[in-house]
Amino acid sequence: MAGPEFEVPKMSEYTEVPKIKEGAMAHAKSFPAAEASQTSLGFPWKLTDDWHDRAINRMGELLVKYRGLRVFMDACVHCGACTDKCHYFLGTADPKNMPVARQDLMRKVYRRYFTLPGKIVPWLVGAEDLTKETLDDWYSYYHQCSECRRCSVYCPYGIDTAEITMAGREILNTVGMGQKYTSEIIAKVFKIGNNLGLPGPALEDTLLGLEEDIEADTGVAVKLPLDVKGAEILLVTPSADFFSEPHVESLIGYAKVLHAAGASWTFSSYASEAGNFGLFNGNYETMRKVAMRIRDAALELGVKRIIVGECGHAWRIAYAFWNTLTGLGYGGNDPFSIELQKQLDPRYKQPSHICEYTWDLIQRGVLKFDKSLNDDRVITFHDSCNVARGSRMGDEPGGQFTIPRNIIRAVANNFHDMAPETIGEATFCCGGGAGILTDDLMEVRVKGALPRMNAYNAVAQEKGVNFMALICAICKAQFTKVVPYYGFDMSQIGGVHQLVSTAIKLEQD
Amino acid sequence: MSSLTVFYIGLFYFATFVLVAGLTYRIYEYWKTPAPLSIPTTPAPTTRTGAVFRVAREVALFESLFKSNKWIWVFGYLFHIGLALVLLRHVRYFSEPLYSFLVFIQPFGEYASFVMVAGLAGLWARRFLVDRVRYISTPSDHLILALLIAIGISGMSMTFVAHTDIVNLKGFVRGMMTLDFQPLPTDANLLVHLFLVALLMIIFPVSKLLHAPGVFFSPTRNQVDNPREKRHIAPWAAALERDNS
CATH class of the missing domain: 3.40.50 (Rossmann fold)
Structure with a gap:
């Protein structure tokens, strides 16, 4: 590892709240997305000529589609409760990494174009015109937010900066300022089916290799089945589990648990990714398109139960959004939802987390x-x-x-x-x-x-x-x-x- | 009737119209904007009743703020509880007859004004003393605090320093309510107090004071944690589904 080009913070017994250092992280710029991946996501890949109007229009559209964004833009009173809650602020001391200041990067534009006082007396209410510099600031600081929602726990109005970061990235994408990392990963999912770009045959090889490893290690023939039609359980896991360390150790763990439970289960080469980077950019259509792969695989394989592996944002999407995005869950009474519900086993929560599955087996004394x-x-x-x-x-x-x-x-x-x-x-x-x-x-x-x-x-x-x-x-x-x-x-x-x-x-x- | 009285009558009709119409419009906007995804900040209640109680705790106790920062909670709570008592006390200027509850609350409402102004002073001090809060404060943040403190002090001056003609004031207020207009007493502190209150009513629907209706509409607080059992789908998302599936 080459030495870092920045100062690594010193650890302390408790995390102390730093004095603010303006501009401390203004230089942080993630690599911009290039043509190929942005095109596959349906976004421009360089700043459009009409970026100003395009950005304001998109903001206007989002404000009528998302109640959260609409309310969060108005409700903040600048009380300061969130100012010491973000890990990026605590680690960098850059005041624009305080949740309220990160929100204000958008709120100042919202106030200027969508509120009366911002139109009449912008200086009074902190309203500002949208400029290229504003967009650069957005690009920098909306890529210094991990959408972790810690600030939303502490806000007296529940303002969730993640929702604002997502809207900010969506607007940036709309004007051609996408981020390389997320853009390329989503493009890989569209094309190949998982974040790592691991094609089906490679996945099959990997799983066979792991089966050999487990048998050599334990003397037990634990299987990692792929694309088994008629299996009861579809296990969807982040693709990193297939060969990153230490992820793969957990994958082996899932397989052993399923083996010990005598379960009939399978992976899917088509839905070989639980992760869904569509969440990060806050684009509903992208998120839905990625999530639909799991629905399609479930219908194709005829599984009765869907379990999700160890992945944080994937579990949020699976738990909280899959039912909305893909009808994978209960309670929907439209034909789209019913088609899948008919197939799922109503005795189980759909989807289930692998930890829910394992803990249930432990409680029943199976393991x-x-x-x-x-x-x-x-x-x-x-x-x-x-x-x-x-x-x-x-x-x-x-x-x-x-x-x-x-x-x-x-x-x-x-x-x-x-x-x-x-x-x-x-x-x-x-x-x-x-x-x-x-x-x-x-x-x-x-x-x-x-x-x-x-x-x-x-x-x-x-x-x-x-x-x-x-x-x-x-x-x-x-x-x-x-x-x-x-x-x-x-x-x-x-x-x-x-x-x-x-x-x-x-x-x- | 003096032109001063006419001006204040006009001002209060205008301010009341702006406040009621403005807030109604905002609430309608919040209401009609869909929340397309289930985004309660978890752990969250799993029942509708639980979610109602969560919002109620947020409104009545400032639960999240208490978790967050004890100083802001203390000052914010003092201000809001003081304001609530002061407002309740003021009902006596609108209400005929004078209910026994209003007689009972009178002394509490009077002294609550000190609590209210103390809370505001604490909140304002933070805007100067805490570097993080200083950084995020805009001129309007300072001015709203100044406005509320000026309303508080001008009002207190009538309770504790120089009384205005309260019988005639009530006559003026009731006159506006019943369209039987009466002259307004002309004490300076009363005129200042009423003018600033009207100003507050006018800026309410276009300022951060919208946190008051906003807290009820915040999806991270008012949503029920039941996405595996209930399908949440916004009308625009359902339309997307019909087009794409």
């Missing part, structure tokens, strides 16, 4: 573990932002916090939570979510990880914690890359089902 196999690990759990603040598991609010921890406690002996103000609904983002997980934003990623690193370091020092378990592909990729900057080894990062995989007892056939 057996040798917890001592995890004894070399002292474990903590990082709540991933989209799971924590955008979804649920189980029947009770907060199940997304208890179920993964229950699983960890069932498979390992040493578990300690991090400080309460850094977990649960207050959890700090890994620093790499929502399209930030790209090398051209490494400084943003490293600095944004500071609050989590402080919390992790505290339990590492006090309790000897040496393993951070989590259930998100982006968190895993971000942390393995970023923890070395803070002096930790990347092997301290892994999935919950990696721990399950270590401890599970499989019966010899």
Whole structure:
């Protein structure tokens, strides 16, 4: 690893609120998207001549389509409650990384073009014309937001900066200022079916290789089936699980659990991606198009149940949006929804999270573990932002916090939570979510990880914690890359089902 | 009738019209704008009743703000609870007969004005003392605080320093309500107080004071966490589905 071209923040016992440093991160510019991927998304790829009117028109359209955006533009009173809540502000001290200031980048334009005082007395209400410089500021700071929603927990009106960042990126895309990383990944999903661009035959090879590895390791022929028509369960997982480290360890964990449960299940080469970067750009049509692959695969394979692997934003979309986008869920009484509902087994939540599935098996005594196999690990759990603040598991609010921890406690002996103000609904983002997980934003990623690193370091020092378990592909990729900057080894990062995989007892056939 | 009285009658009819029509229009706008996706900030209530209580706690207790920042919560809460009591006390100038509740609340409403102004002063101090809040404050943020404090102090001056002719004031107010116009007392503090109140009513529907209706419409707070059991689909999204599927 080459030395960083920026100063890595120093860890401290608690994350302190810095004094603001104006312009501290103004230089952060993610690489712009090029022609090929933007065209496939249906956006221009360089700044259009009519960018000004186009941007204002798009903003006007979004304001009548999204109640959240409409209300959030008006409701903020600049109270300051959110100002110390964003991990990017805490790590960079740039005031435009305070949630309210990030919102105001758009709100000042909204006020100028859509409100009476902004039209008459712009200077009084902080309204400003939309300029090229404004768009550049948007591009920079809307790509320093991981849409983690921590600010929305603390806002007295529930203003969710993620909704504003999404609208900002949508408007930027509309005028030809897309971001390379998200744009190319979505284009890959459209073309090949997953974020990594892994074609079907390569996927099949990978799964066969993994089957051999597991059998060599355990002596048990655990299968990783692909495209099995008539299977009961379709498992949709982030494509990183197929061959990134440490993701693949969790994939092996899912397979072992399904094997031990005697389940009939399959992956799909067509729907080989649970992730959906459409969320990050806030484009409903893109998000729907990506999500429809799962519906189509479910109908094609005739599965009765759909389970989602360890991925934060994927689980938010699956849990909260799939029913809306694709009719994958219950309660729809239109033909589109009914077609799928007829096929799904109503005894199960649709979709289910792999943790819900595993925890149910544990409670029913189906799975057996040798917890001592995890004894070399002292474990903590990082709540991933989209799971924590955008979804649920189980029947009770907060199940997304208890179920993964229950699983960890069932498979390992040493578990300690991090400080309460850094977990649960207050959890700090890994620093790499929502399209930030790209090398051209490494400084943003490293600095944004500071609050989590402080919390992790505290339990590492006090309790000897040496393993951070989590259930998100982006968190895993971000942390393995970023923890070395803070002096930790990347092997301290892994999935919950990696721990399950270590401890599970499989019966010899 | 003096031209001053005529001016204030005109001002209050105008201010009332702007406030009522403006807020009605805004609420209608918020109402008709769909929330196409299920985006409650979780953990969230899983029932409609639970979501109603969540919003009620937000309105009555400032629950999220309490989690967020105790100073802002204290000052904000003092201001709003003080304002609520002061407003309740003022009902006596509109109401005939004088209900016993209004007699009971009178002393609380009078002293609540101190609480209200103290809260406002605390909120304003933060705009100077906390660098993060200083950075985000616009001229209008300062002016709205100044306006509210000026309304509070001009009102308190009539309660605690120089009383206005309260019987004639009530006659003026009731006169506007019943179209039987009566002259307005001409004490300076009363004229200032009423003018600023009318100004506040006029800016309400075009300013950040819209946080008052806004909090009820915030999807992250008022939505029920039930997306696996209930299909949420906005009309424009349903149209998209018909065209594309």
